[in-house]
Amino acid sequence: MPFLIGLVNLAFFVVSLVDIVRLDEARVRYLPKLAWIIVVILLPFIGSILWWTLGREYAPRPARSARRTHRTPAPRPPADVRTTEQQLADLEREEYEAKLREEIARRRRERDTD
Structure with missing residues (x-):
């Protein structure tokens, strides 16, 4: 022993x-x-x-679910594949559209007050 x-x-x-x-x-x-x-x-x-x-530091364990299923995980949304120039152009377009909306709203207010 x-x-x-x-x-x-x-x-x-x-x-x-x-x-x-x-x-x-x-x-x-x-x-x-x-x-x-x-x-x-x-x-x-x-x-x-x-x-x-x-x-010893152990690796984190993945969280266990109460119910085990053998489904495939839901597909992830695609990553943003636009170039920086495309993203900047989209931002500029959004700013321009916001300014146009503000101008339209201002003109409607002026027309309604007259």
């Missing part, structure tokens, strides 16, 4: 060290990777537990 506990502890230690070495630096929390390696080497069991609970 003690042999089995020692074997599990050694496997946990090795898996933790491999995970620390392979994980991207951006996903390591609280200490640099080298410090986590030293902690796990000096305190094999407790250091490994600390690594898996505190030191």
Whole structure:
């Protein structure tokens, strides 16, 4: 039995060290990777537990829905594929139309007051 506990502890230690070495630096929390390696080497069991609970940042999980369906997702609207010049021209046209609407409204007000 003690042999089995020692074997599990050694496997946990090795898996933790491999995970620390392979994980991207951006996903390591609280200490640099080298410090986590030293902690796990000096305190094999407790250091490994600390690594898996505190030191490692896990990737966010996608939200689960209550009901699973095998439908294809709804198509996304197409991205705006207009060039910058086309977008500027559309904005200028919208501004011109707004000015024309204001002018029409002003003339109607003047005509109604006369």
